[in-house]
Amino acid sequence: MKEPVAYLGPQGTFTHEAARRLFSETEYLLHPCDSIPDVLTAVDSGETPYGVVPVENAIEGSVTLTLDWLTHHVDVPITAEVVAPINQCLFSHPEQRELELSRFTRVLSHPQAVAQCRGYLRQHIPDAVISYVDSTADAARRVSEQGRDRWLAIGPRSAGELYGLVQRDTAIQDYENNITRFIAVGKRVPECEQPRCYKTSLLFSLPQDYPGALFDVLASFARHNINMTRIESRPTKKRLGTYRFFIDAEQKQDHPAMKRVMEEIEAQGCPVRLLGSYPCFSDSGKNSSESLDNHDQGAYNHR
Numbered sequence: 001m002k003e004p005v006a007y008l009g010p011q012g013t014f015t016h017e018a019a020r021r022l023f024s025e026t027e028y029l030l031h032p033c034d035s036i037p038d039v040l041t042a043v044d045s046g047e048t049p050y051g052v053v054p055v056e057n058a059i060e061g062s063v064t065l066t067l068d069w070l071t072h073h074v075d076v077p078i079t080a081e082v083v084a085p086i087n088q089c090l091f092s093h094p095e096q097r098e099l100e101l102s103r104f105t106r107v108l109s110h111p112q113a114v115a116q117c118r119g120y121l122r123q124h125i126p127d128a129v130i131s132y133v134d135s136t137a138d139a140a141r142r143v144s145e146q147g148r149d150r151w152l153a154i155g156p157r158s159a160g161e162l163y164g165l166v167q168r169d170t171a172i173q174d175y176e177n178n179i180t181r182f183i184a185v186g187k188r189v190p191e192c193e194q195p196r197c198y199k200t201s202l203l204f205s206l207p208q209d210y211p212g213a214l215f216d217v218l219a220s221f222a223r224h225n226i227n228m229t230r231i232e233s234r235p236t237k238k239r240l241g242t243y244r245f246f247i248d249a250e251q252k253q254d255h256p257a258m259k260r261v262m263e264e265i266e267a268q269g270c271p272v273r274l275l276g277s278y279p280c281f282s283d284s285g286k287n288s289s290e291s292l293d294n295h296d297q298g299a300y301n302h303r
């Protein structure tokens with residue numbers, strides 16, 4: 001029997017595409033969930049052994065719902081990462097195919113997708129109300145059910161095709177090289193190809209606030225020659241001005257240098273939680289992070 005993989009659905013989301021990249025549909029049963037918390041809870045409760053959620057976008061930054069849910073509500077290890085290019089398209093219902101863009105009254109999408117297209121929306125559809133929904137494909141589905149209303153959806157081409165919509169524009173994100181990082185959680189993902197690298201994700205908080213407290217933690221990575229690829233702080237949700245820090249570092253958890261770093265951080269009195277140590281894949285074998293660096297000018301699309 002095929003093992004189920006929970007992902008942010010419905011069918012046609014960017015996360016669906018990422019899940020297919022990590023889990024072949026000949027071997028796994030892809031199971032759409034309504035929201036990111038639903039995916040993570042399905043894995044945490046044992047309902048599904050695997051899950052896939054978005055975690056960071058090159059334009060808009062962290063998917064904070066994923067970070068917060070991972071740290072406050074569930075205890076599931078990160079087991080793989082995949083980065084994928086994101087091309088945001090604009091769709092209308094076929095009945096509205098002739099209507100000028102400026103005459104639409106509502107634009108629906110996931111908050112991350114809307115944030116990636118702010119400039120475009122101000123320029124082309126300035127009067128429309130923005131409605132946030134749980135995913136881009138959810139937006140496409142809602143527009144497909146509302147033929148008479150002058151509504152648009154932002155999302156992947158696959159969602160527009162799946163829900164029978166008319167594509168009104170493509171590549172509407174404000175910056176080129178729009179890329180999202182997705183993670184798999186739960187049981188270890190079978191390694192089907194050569195990973196681009198391995199990472200370890202850690203979460204820690206500083207026990208005391210003193211000059212150089214965070215510096216001391218970061219210095220440990222430098223001393224052991226471990227490349228940090230990301231640092232992110234989120235409120236502890238207990239007291240204003242108190243934070244938890246997420247660090248991604250390019251090394252396996254069981255490497256001696258990584259072990260030393262974790263010991264040293266603990267020795268400073270910082271409780272460390274290991275969120276996962278995992279292989280990283282890029283979409284269709286090419287290194288998307290590198291292609292991002294090569295276009296460092298970060299071209300803005302809607303001047």
Ligand SMILES: O=C(O)C(=O)C[C@]1(C(=O)O)C=C[C@@H](O)C=C1
Nearest residue numbers: 013014015054110112135136180
């Ligand atoms: O709504 C979707 O299609 C998703 O998969 C979610 C999501 C996200 O949360 O970042 C994934 C990729 C894009 O950055 C926009 C939206």
